[in-house]
Amino acid sequence: MELQVRLCQFFFFLTILQYSSSARILRIDKPDWHDVAASARWLVSQNIWGVLSTLSIEHQGAPFGNVVSFSDGLPGEGKGIPYFYLTTLDPTTRNALKDSRASFTISESPIGTCKMDPMDPTCSKLTLTGKLLQLEERSEEEKVAKKALFTKHPEMMDWPKGHDFRVFKLEIINIFLINWYGGxxxxxxxxxxxxxxxKVSSF
Amino acid sequence: MELQVRLCQFFFFLTILQYSSSARILRIDKPDWHDVAASARWLVSQNIWGVLSTLSIEHQGAPFGNVVSFSDGLPGEGKGIPYFYLTTLDPTTRNALKDSRASFTISESPIGTCKMDPMDPTCSKLTLTGKLLQLEERSEEEKVAKKALFTKHPEMMDWPKGHDFRVFKLEIINIFLINWYGGxxxxxxxxxxxxxxxKVSSF
Structure with missing residues (x-):
């Protein structure tokens, strides 16, 4: 019976450990789909990466999507404008510096709240179309953007200084959101x- | 003590349940990064969604990325060519029917094997650039593609018949892969x- 009690303790603590590891994440509940602004802002605030599409210099103007990390602000304080930390070693940056037209696409899937296929309309998706613009170095906005980026992506602070990283934002012109049936x-x-x-809640 | 035994059984089964739920997934181990072909094909075979970028009719040729589900074959039998099940109600489809230039972008992040930030070079990312082409209806390739799509995405079979879904493939022209440091x-x-x-292994 002593062994059973020890086993019991072991599985109890294992269970607690599994649940507590996810409890550390600061999350905002998924908004009701009727509230489209809340839905779009939620997707932006909760995601940490997406695909940034530009017009490829190398491929004669073909669209070129690239996986990038981003941030729209400190956790719980996002303003909806995605900021990026991009190097000129990357084609996306070079494309944007020639032609700023871009779109940024994110899915609800990485957040972990989708109950259906990633392409089902109930698994929200958002495409922000606009201009990918470099922020003026040492400007107030660049300072804010860097803090937003480095808080969500602490590894960025250690990325090689010699790689010419610059801070960009997407100036949004159009919003394409699907968060339910009906287009x-x-x-x-x-x-x-x-x-x-x-409103921020922790669970 | 009877209660303790019952509790012990409860936590034991809870632990088993948690591990067994992830064991059902058929997975292929991440290849060594030196093997670039294996890395790229692994990313395509293990992902179920990505971002498909086309040239927007609505936004005067701006790039437009859209979250889509895809499949390159039956599990463990993928051929590397991504197939899509797209409706003409969606701008991506209409864009492609006017100008087939497109790119398809996927990340290692959703697979769950990244140890670093999604933008760190060790978290692999792949962009396939090419032409997004509709397959001939009732052709042999369409039959194969539909089987590949419906096996990975069974929900697709129930998508509304009236929504004019069609099968497309990306005819690949260029491959952009980052799966380690060094560009x-x-x-x-x-x-x-x-x-x-x-080689397929189940774990």
Missing amino acids: AKSITVDEYLRYKPL | AKSITVDEYLRYKPL
């Missing part, structure tokens, strides 16, 4: 940007 | 497509 939802850039800060 | 790896389309089928 893309209607949402203006103004509605998206004016959305009031999300 | 994009050199890999031809021929090396990628000729890569021998991957």
Whole structure:
């Protein structure tokens, strides 16, 4: 019986450990799909990476999607504008410096809240179309953006200084959101940007 | 003590349940990064969604990335060519039917094997650039592609018939792979497509 008690303790602590490891993540609950601005801002605040598409110099203007990390602000304080830390060694950066037209695409799938296939309309997806612009070095906005990026992606601080990393933002012109059945939802850039800060809950 | 035994059984079964739920996934081990063809094919075979970028009709030729599900074959039998099940209700499909230039981008991140930030070079990423082409209806290739898609994405079979879903493939022209430090790896389309089928192991 002594062994059983020890086993019991072991499995109890193993269970606690498994649940506590996910409890450290600061999360905001998924908004109701009717609230399209909240849905779009939630996707941006909760994701840490997406695909940034530019027009390829190398491939004569073909679209070129690239996996990038991003941040729209400190956790719980995002403003909806995605910031990026990009090197000119990367074709995406060179493309943007020639032609700033770009789109940034994220999915609900990495957040872990999708109950259906990643392409099912209930698994939200967002494409922000606009201009990928380099921020002025040492400007106030660059300072804010760097803090937002380095807080969500601490590894960035150690990326090689010689790689010519620069801070960019996507100036949003159009928002394409699917977060339920019935096609893309209607949402203006103004509605998206004016959305009031999300309530943070930790679980 | 009776209660302790019951508790012990409870936590034991809870632990077993948690591990067995992930054991059902059929997985192929991550290849060594030196083997670039294996790395690229592994990313394609193990992912179930990515971002498909086309040239937007609506936004005057701006790049438009869209989250899509895909399949390159039955599990363990992928051929490296991504197939898609797209509706003409979606702008991506309409863009491709006007100008087939496209790229398809996937990350190692959703597979769950990245140890670093999604943008760190050790967290592999792949961009296939080429032409997004509709397959001939009722052709042999369409039959193969549908089987590949419906096996990985069974929900697709129930998607509304009236939504004009069609099967597309990406005819690959260029491969951009980062799977380690040192910039994009050199890999031809021929090396990628000729890569021998991957050995399947279940764990």
